[in-house]
Amino acid sequence: MNSISNTKQTLEWVVLGLMLGITTVIFLLGNQCGLGYTFDSFLYIEISEQIGSRGFWNNDGFNFRPPTYPVLIKALGTENIILGNLFCLWASLILIFQFSKEISTWKLRVFYCILITLATPLYLTHSFLWTEPLFTTVLLTAFFALHKFIKNNQPLWMTVSLIAFLVLPTIRLAGTFLSVPVFLWLFLFLRGREKWKAAASFILLIGLFILWVFHFNAILSQGSSLLSFSDFLNQIGHNLANFLDGISIWFIPHLAPLFLRIVIGILIVVILGFGAIWSLRKDSLSIYGIIAACFALYYFALHPYFHVTFYTVERYLAPMYALLFLTFFKWINHFYEKSNKSTKKMLLIALTLQCIYSGLRVSNNILLWSKTRCSENYTDVLKSAKTDFDKRYSEIKAETLNY
Secondary structure (H helix, E strand, C coil): CHHHHHHHHHHHHHHHHHHHHHHHHHHHHHCCCCCECCHHHHHHHHHHHHHHHCCCCCCHHHHCCCCHHHHHHHHHCHHHHHHHHHHHHHHHHHHHHHHHCCCCCHHHHHHHHHHHHCCHHHHHHHCECCCHHHHHHHHHHHHHHHHHHHHHCCHHHHHHHHHHHHHHHHHCHHHHHHHHHHHHHHHHHCCCHHHHHHHHHHHHHHHHHHHHHHHCCCCCCCHHHCCCHHHHHHCHHHHHHHHHHHHHCCCCCCCCCHHHHHHHHHHHHHHHHHHHHHHHCCCCCCHHHHHHHHHHHHHHHCCCCCCCCHHHHHHHHHHHHHHHHHHHHHHHHHHHHCCCHHHHHHHHHHHHHHHHHHHHHHHHHHHHHHHHHCCCCHHHHHHHHHHHHHHHHHHHHHHHHCC
């Protein structure tokens, strides 16, 4: 018995080692010439620089973005953020690996680990100077601690989870769409002291949000990037189609017909919705129903705010990629154990094809990012992008802060 246990433990260490090793190599290949920069990247750097020059509470940038990531940039230095991203990637992978132990069928567990190791959304968010690496790590920590609390009923895990969920909106405002549903869910279904911890966390979150908005009152306007209600109504179809397209790319190539991509997107959202209802209606608490519900809420809550394209959708949704696939695999595992041999074989073939697709897609993207950033004119491209940022940011501040 001990021999079997030791062999299993050795296999687990091998799988974790391979995950960390392969992802590190892929990360370094894609970012050998540095991280990518977008408008948001320059904005966070600008805010971090103002922390030193103007002080924390006189920082114009906090009217547009929450504080945690700029503070991290200030602490680490812009040149070291790439190491911070790599550390977040490692931390996230360790948490994901711990989650994978919840998949009881070994074959399915290995497939899950392979898909995470080859996940383009993971490398996309960690290959740019964005908030998503830190956000993903904190999000996984929050759900992992919540899961441990539900399994072991240890109050310390509950406390860790609540703190992590409180931190999420200070990294990305969209974290509110994840933290609030979890706090309300816990308040409704827990009993005793833990119930009131959830209530206190919800009140604290609202209080901190009001305090922040009171001091940085433009945080809710986001300049001209937010859509007016009439604009939202005019392009709700456009945004919805792109959100459906953006999530379908995790399963089928973007070269596939648009109709097929939209249908796949609809199926994913519908499955998540019904799966969440099916899981949450049970008497016992489980993170898988709330993960699916949170993803669906997060997915629809992001629709009204920005004019989006399918590739920006992937960035927005990427932090929940590993949790979403974990939920799918838990449901698949339940189905797999009750299936006959031919059904199991078909399912394993489908997962193999999914792994091949993920591997081809991540290879293509990593080569593209590396080629772009290692080109001779990339420095000039960054200088031009910084100039465009300075001009646009000045316009946004003028139209928002002087409103």
